Amino acid sequence: MSPAERALSKLEIWGLLAASALLMAWYAYPQFIFSLYPLYELVRLLLPGLLPDVAPAASSMTAPTGSAG
Amino acid sequence: MSALELALRVGAWSICTVFVLAMAYLFHRQLPMGRPALSAISLMVLSIFLTTLFLFLAGLLGLLRPGPLAAIGAGGLALMAAIPSWRASLLQVPRDFGALVHHLRALWGSLPGWLRAFSAAAILISLLRFAFLVWALPPFVWDSLTYHLTNVAHWTQAGKIELFDTPILRIYTPANYEVLAAWFTVFLHHDAVVEAAGIPVYLLAAIAVYAGARSLGCSRPGSWMGAMAYASTPALLLATTGTKNDPHIAAYYLTSLALLLDLAGKRRAADPRHSLSSFILLAVTLLLAAGTKAYIAHLLPGLAAMALLAPGIRRALPHWRGRLAQAAQGWRSLGAWSRRSLALLLLGGVLLGGYWNVRNWVVTGNPFYPYGVTIGSARVISGGERTARLNLARLADNLESLADKFGDAAGPIEPDLPETTGWGWFFYGLGLAAILYACLTRSGFRPLALGFLLSLLVLMLSIRPSPFNLRYLLWFPAVACLAYACWLEDLPSHPRVIPVAAAAMFCAALALNLATTLNYNRVSLDRFGLMLERPLWERQAALLKLNMPPEYEHAILFGPADELLGYNVGDNGFVYPLFRADYRQRLIYIPVSGADDCGSIAAHMRQHGTDYLFVAEGHTSGEVIQQVRDCAQDGGLMMEESRGLYVIDAGS
Numbered sequence: 216m217s218p219a220e221r222a223l224s225k226l227e228i229w230g231l232l233a234a235s236a237l238l239m240a241w242y243a244y245p246q247f248i249f250s251l252y253p254l255y256e257l258v259r260l261l262l263p264g265l266l267p268d269v270a271p272a273a274s275s276m277t278a279p280t281g282s283a284g
Numbered sequence: 285m286s287a288l289e290l291a292l293r294v295g296a297w298s299i300c301t302v303f304v305l306a307m308a309y310l311f312h313r314q315l316p317m318g319r320p321a322l323s324a325i326s327l328m329v330l331s332i333f334l335t336t337l338f339l340f341l342a343g344l345l346g347l348l349r350p351g352p353l354a355a356i357g358a359g360g361l362a363l364m365a366a367i368p369s370w371r372a373s374l375l376q377v378p379r380d381f382g383a384l385v386h387h388l389r390a391l392w393g394s395l396p397g398w399l400r401a402f403s404a405a406a407i408l409i410s411l412l413r414f415a416f417l418v419w420a421l422p423p424f425v426w427d428s429l430t431y432h433l434t435n436v437a438h439w440t441q442a443g444k445i446e447l448f449d450t451p452i453l454r455i456y457t458p459a460n461y462e463v464l465a466a467w468f469t470v471f472l473h474h475d476a477v478v479e480a481a482g483i484p485v486y487l488l489a490a491i492a493v494y495a496g497a498r499s500l501g502c503s504r505p506g507s508w509m510g511a512m513a514y515a516s517t518p519a520l521l522l523a524t525t526g527t528k529n530d531p532h533i534a535a536y537y538l539t540s541l542a543l544l545l546d547l548a549g550k551r552r553a554a555d556p557r558h559s560l561s562s563f564i565l566l567a568v569t570l571l572l573a574a575g576t577k578a579y580i581a582h583l584l585p586g587l588a589a590m591a592l593l594a595p596g597i598r599r600a601l602p603h604w605r606g607r608l609a610q611a612a613q614g615w616r617s618l619g620a621w622s623r624r625s626l627a628l629l630l631l632g633g634v635l636l637g638g639y640w641n642v643r644n645w646v647v648t649g650n651p652f653y654p655y656g657v658t659i660g661s662a663r664v665i666s667g668g669e670r671t672a673r674l675n676l677a678r679l680a681d682n683l684e685s686l687a688d689k690f691g692d693a694a695g696p697i698e699p700d701l702p703e704t705t706g707w708g709w710f711f712y713g714l715g716l717a718a719i720l721y722a723c724l725t726r727s728g729f730r731p732l733a734l735g736f737l738l739s740l741l742v743l744m745l746s747i748r749p750s751p752f753n754l755r756y757l758l759w760f761p762a763v764a765c766l767a768y769a770c771w772l773e774d775l776p777s778h779p780r781v782i783p784v785a786a787a788a789m790f791c792a793a794l795a796l797n798l799a800t801t802l803n804y805n806r807v808s809l810d811r812f813g814l815m816l817e818r819p820l821w822e823r824q825a826a827l828l829k830l831n832m833p834p835e836y837e838h839a840i841l842f843g844p845a846d847e848l849l850g851y852n853v854g855d856n857g858f859v860y861p862l863f864r865a866d867y868r869q870r871l872i873y874i875p876v877s878g879a880d881d882c883g884s885i886a887a888h889m890r891q892h893g894t895d896y897l898f899v900a901e902g903h904t905s906g907e908v909i910q911q912v913r914d915c916a917q918d919g920g921l922m923m924e925e926s927r928g929l930y931v932i933d934a935g936s
Contacts, residue, residue, distance in 0.1 A: 231717050239713035249696040253802035
């Protein structure tokens with residue numbers, strides 16, 4: 216592999232890592248909140264009374280979605 | 285249920301499990317695959333297939349009870365022990381088990397230390413999560429409560445597989461998944477563990493991704509990471525314990541893909557038996573899928589395209605002709621006994637693949653009942669209250685819906701996927717970039733990507749545009765996982781920051797995927813509490829106040845558990861919760877409409893042998909509810925026993 220090809224290959228790998236980081240950041244809003252919410256509920260289940268119930272604020276998480284048809 | 289009765293039921297289940305696994309092992313030995321990952325696929329597919337076939341045949345014969353099933357299982361095991369060649373084969377189990385452990389240790393040993401630690405934690409958490417959700421919650425996904433589990437409940441209660449009178453016409457659709465789900469209800473006569481019916485195919489799907497990655501030339505650690513990534517897909521995780529058949533189709537699709545990738549490769553010139561085994565297993569898998577859900581047919585063009593393109597378009601015909609010639613040579617090399625047993629296996633596949641449609645054809649004149657089929661504007665198959673359509677307008681609508689959901693930004697990921705794709709952190713964070721990279725740098729990956737894309741497009745031509753149809757795409761994120769496995773092959777180990785950053789992102793994506801599915805994103809803590817405060821045997825689907833009108837709870841709490849209960853719901857209403865978790869409640873459909881007067885409704889009830897009629901808001905038509913309510917208020921023929929539950933007045 217020539218030095219130019221090696222440089223290009225490195226660029227590809229760094230580019231992919233950077234693209235992945237950007238895509239994860241893009242996906243993080245708002246999925247980060249949704250992803251942590253079950254964990255929050257788990258802690259509330261294991262340690263009752265430690266954390267407040269925020270379910271009404273996140274009402275979409277408990278609202279029925281109706282028929283899958 | 286007393287401890288003795290429970291022990292007897294579990295004992296019967298264990299005998300039948302050993303019997304089915306022994307059968308699977310005997311067939312597995314007839315189908316040498318030549319590679320450990322494909323051997324694991326073979327054993328898994330055969331176990332699932334033979335469990336389904338065993339229960340299916342017993343169900344048709346009316347033997348769907350623990351006693352008769354255990355008797356067949358014990359008799360079958362005795363027969364296996366009595367036939368010398370079978371006994372000799374079964375005596376090889378410890379040796380083969382040792383070989384399996386050896387392969388697993390080699391695989392585990394090839395993983396870097398951080399991946400071993402992360403994998404062990406992920407497997408442990410996944411096991412605990414599956415066990416908790418199966419144990420804590422009753423079934424609650426809409427389609428399960430209307431038709432999937434309604435079939436399972438009726439068969440378990442009746443002891444046989446049969447059609448029955450109900451307005452839910454989707455009980456006619458192919459039902460191999462439901463047969464397998466019955467394996468988890470028949471022995472206990474209870475639905476306590478029915479959500480576990482998706483776990484075998486979840487494992488199969490993950491192994492298939494591993495085998496596919498290995499066929500693409502990826503290393504063991506890369507293939508393992510690809511399989512782990514797919515196993516963490518939120519949509520798949522939520523569906524696995526969601527008592528639905530979509531994870532099964534995903535697993536069968538990916539299994540077929542892994543087998544085709546192996547056959548399309550060049551590495552298999554030596555042993556014709558390996559080609560024969562792959563073809564037979566491919567046929568069994570696709571037939572099992574055909575009897576599970578019809579949309580596997582829409583995925584086939586993508587598989588076919590991948591198979592044709594993978595060896596190279598110019599070499600495709602000679603390549604596949606060569607593979608078929610090898611398989612034929614493999615067949616000729618078999619003894620008469622092996623040929624007969626493999627022919628029987630294929631016959632069983634034809635039975636499971638075709639029975640449901642042939643039955644519908646005989647009973648209703650339409651093999652796809654309750655669906656008529658329209659292609660473009662032409663009605664190809666008439667009959668049926670619903671229509672399956674293939675046209676370009678649907679493709680546009682479905683692609684628009686997919687575009688709206690792409691990125692999962694509209695809400696939390698729920699089992700029915702109403703607002704999201706459910707493909708999760710890995711697919712969007714690492715997978716998209718990996719697909720691009722693999723398509724640009726690996727010529728061997730492009731046919732695979734095209735196959736996935738074609739399967740997606742053909743499926744989108746035909747599925748009904750609905751907020752809930754992304755569940756048909758559970759198999760799709762696997763393309764990103766395979767691409768990622770390929771990308772890992774090119775990842776340099778220096779400078780050190782590159783593999784460290786890649787590993788950190790991988791772990792973060794999978795941990796977040798798992799975190800988002802710890803519950804179903806629909807079941808709040810108080811609903812969990814509601815179930816956990818009840819004993820396991822009393823956790824009823826009707827009592828989980830999630831998507832359940834209160835009438836169902838009243839029917840369970842105040843209804844006549846040991847008498848025949850009449851019900852009237854529409855064609856998308858819940859029937860399953862009325863059976864009760866222990867399937868004690870006998871049900872009968874009362875076909876009345878809002879046009880029936882009180883006398884006619886009472887006459888219908890008496891004619892069907894019941895004094896009770898159940899109706900529920902949102903599930904029964906408003907006219908019927910109003911009419912029975914008026915009848916009860918008039919104080920004549922009927923009275924309201926509890927909300928939604930009406931009884932013929934004994935004095936009338």
